[in-house]
Structures are given as C-alpha cells and as structure tokens.
Amino acid sequence: MKFLRDTWLVFQRQMLLQLRNPVWVAVGIIQPLFYLLLFAPLLKPALSGAGPILSDAQTYRIFVPGMLVMLSMFMGFSGFGLIAELRAGIIERSRVTPVSRVALMLGRSLRDVASLLFQAAIVTLLAVPFGLRANLANILLAFLLVALMAMFMSSIGYALGLKLRSEDALAPLLNMFVVPIMLLSGILLPLTFAPKWLQHVADWNPFSWGVDAARALFAGDRGNEHIWQALLILGPLTMFAVIISSRAFAKSVR
C-alpha cells in the first residue's frame, strides 16, 4: 500500500524532528503540569460550592477529561509549523515527488495525535496520586475520542496554514475560533452551571459532546449515550477535515 507507506515516511520524519527539538519535549511535559498543579486545586471548592461537597477523586474525574480535550484543541496550532515548512521549501519539494498528497497531510497530523496521546498519558498518570481512579478500557476509549478531536484540530490547522501562509494572519484567526469553542465545551467548568440559552448554543459545539463523553468514560459510565453520540459526531467530522486539508496539500499553491 503506497499510501500507508508514504504516510509512515512522513510521520517518521516529523516525529524525528519533533524529538530533536528539546524545547518542544520539555514544554509538552511541563504545560499539562501547570494545569494540574495550578488550576485543579481551585476546581474542588468551585464545583462543591454549587452542590454537594465533592471528593478529590470526583473532582479529577471531571477535570482530567476536560484537560485532555483542551490539549487536543491546542493541536489547531499545527499550522504554524507548516508555514515554516512552506517557507523552507519543504512542502514544494514534497509536492514535486509522486508521494501521496493525503500522506503529506496525514503523516503530519498523526505526529500531532502521537504527541497529544503522549501528553494525555502524562496528565492521566499524574492525576492518579491526586486520587483519580478509572477503568483502563474506559480511559483508552476516552483517548480515542481525544485523538479524533486532535486530528480534527490539526487538520483544520494545516488547511488554514496552507491557505493563509502567514503567521500574522493565522494567530488571530485561530484565537477567534478556539476561544469560543473552548468556552462552549465546558472544559474548565461543566456546562451544567450554564444558563439554559448557553447550554443550547453549546449543543452545536462538537467538542462539548466530546467533553461530555470523555467525562462519562472517566466516571465509569460506559453505557452513557453521550459516548456513541460523540463518536458519531466526531468521526465523520474528522474525516471531513482530513479530506479538506489533504485537498489543500494537493491543490496548486502559488
């Protein structure tokens, strides 16, 4: 299979370069730590204020899945690396070979998914000493959901990077999208606190479904309908983003 081989080639090189960059590796580990240490302690009293007093374990069951989804959203910033590659002539050099265009995009996107899963594993493990307990199969299913979201975001990021070709245009545009999506997904605080109208708006946000599903999984509620609903929404959506972005790689770029 040429397409799989090509994807592996691109993924391998992207991974190699990422691991060669010590700054990235350090940030990838430290950044989730900040949230765990600096934000999570606020959450317990905040959540408990609205209802019954929560235990540490319950708090982290709510917080950790949201944290994972947030990390997946950061993959939307993938476009920045791509613009640097465009400038260095690497995309053009690849496009002049018969390499699969989908592989050019998917190999990069899978690198993002791999680094996200790495971060997700760290966050989940570090939450264990704080009292997080969850079933391994459930966690793996939650990771699959988060991986889908990461692939969606990174594909969109690549498509935007190819289209805009300028960091100065990409940064504000991404912020404009990512911030409302993040607020409307109940990542930091669950949307159960939100007024009704805000909850209705959030129903249109696929990430809100993803967060609900991941929380259900961390709570051990595998039969929860949010889970298959989230898969049904995020699966096709991610596929769609991958197609759009691959087409951008195939299309002539001036």
Added chain:
Amino acid sequence: MIIETTGLRKSFRSRAGRETKLVEAVRGVDLQVAEGEIFGFLGPNGAGKTTTLRMLATLIEPDGGSAKVAGVDLLKNPGEVRKRIGYVAQGGSTWDDSTAREELVLHARMYGIGKAEAQRRAARALDDFQLTEYADRKCKTYSGGQRRRVDIALGIIHEPKVVFLDEPTTGLDPQSRMHMWDEVRKLREMGMTVFLTTHYLDEADALCDRLSIMDNGEIVAEGTPHELKQDVLGEVVSVHLPTGATGAAEVLDTADYVKKLETTDTGLRLYVEDGATAIPHVLRSLDAASIAINGIELHRPSLDDVFLAKTGRSLRES
C-alpha cells in the same frame, strides 16, 4: 524534443486594496527543448520564468495550452511527469534539524525507492557533490553553497530525465557560482536535460546551450547565445575623431564591410559583421585620407543588447 509546449498560459488574481486584478503571468509560451541540452530562461524578475517552470514541474496547473514533458502529457498525467523530472526550487528545500544524508534518503524514498537502495544512492550523491564530510551534520550548519549542492542532489536523487533549476546561483558568492556552473554542466554530462531560469546575463551566456529570453509573460527571442547576439546587427566599432565625423564618414560610408554607419558626438559608430577584421581596414582607409583619430574601440554585443533590441529596455535596469 524532451520538452514541448504550445500556448502555455497562466494568470493569477492579485489583490491590491479592495480591487482584485487579473495578472497574466504567462501569456502563451511555445518552447522546444532538446534532450541533453542546458536550456535557459533569461529575463527580469516577474517576467514569468518561475511560473512557467513551476507549471512544467507540475506544481501549478496551466490555465491553457498544452505541454509534453519527457514524453508525457503534462495536463493529462502530471503524476507520471513527476516520476521523470527533478525540481530544485529557488529558496532551498531542507529542514534545519535534519542532516543531508537523512534528507537524501527520505527524498529518494518519496519516489518509491526502497530503503537500502535509497541509502546507497544517498551515499553516492553525497560523494558526487562533495558533501560526504558534512553528511551527518545538521543542515542549519551548512554554508550557502553547501546547501545549494544538497538541494541539487535532492533534485536528481531519482535519476530524472529532466531537471528544473530555478535561479540556481541567486544569492551565492562569485566563487560558489562558478562551482555551481560546473555542477550544472556535470548534470548534462550525466545525460540529463537541464532547464534553468536566471536573470544573470553572464550565466545565460556561459552556461546555456540554448536560451529563451522572456519578458512580461512572453518569449521575445530564442536561440543559442551566439545566434541571439548575431541577430543584433553584428559587432560595433567606435572610432573617436578629434576633428568631427564628416570627412571620415565620407571615406567609410562606401566600404563594403560596413553594414550601417552612425555619427556620434565624438566620432563614428560602425556596425560590422566581424570587428576584428574590420579594424585594420578602418585604420588603413583613414590613414590614406590623412584623417587623424583619437582612438578606436570594439564592442561585441551582449545578451543585454539583445534584450534591449527586443524590448526597448535594458535588463540591468529592470
């Protein structure tokens, strides 16, 4: 013919403020490049050279016209063209943090070459381009000339029939430029057809077997550098005279080797077929008529004169 195009066209939409304007970058290019030659595209920046090159290298789709590259129809089967051509872009093509060897292996593998064979070819290419010494250092540590050699080695790692070089020596110091010319000639010796763009007159003159001069999206002249220069009225002999041109003009006007005669502020300008043989004749005739001269100069036309004759502008100015 290894490259043949007819009426190749491309226009872009460019936005200036609120207006969008249609810019015709390439307006109907007809080209014929023979197998095994170094073919050059000479013209000022913005003439449409790079756009044409990128169309032929399958990077952008032409709006119209047709082209055959290495025996394959460019519009119908760009995938097949890609296998047979190499392309070296103007601005480099390597990651800072990978090594030349890694880049060469990866690039070969992108052409579907197996791992062991890719490694073998990379080692040979490193050797051919005198890069073995730096092969396992990161690309960001390379000099401009070394980087350029890596770029070219990448472009030919799959042994293409045609290799496109976009401004191969732009940004290099004079010594590296000369080295690069040698590398390009080596590609021809290896049996490849080289298609390059340049805005350097000396490069087009010294390196190219044949060239097209491009201006404003169109080809304005085509031929070997020698033919092109011959086309421009031959060579020019300037005679500087202390006493005005009138007497000398009368003497020389009737000479059969003078194709055209012009008077200037300081003397005469004679257009002749071959300046080196004309000069003795001029001196003898003027001496016989007892006309004193201050000096005599031979001016061979350059490609810039060709450009000037065809476009009314000098390439140096544009």
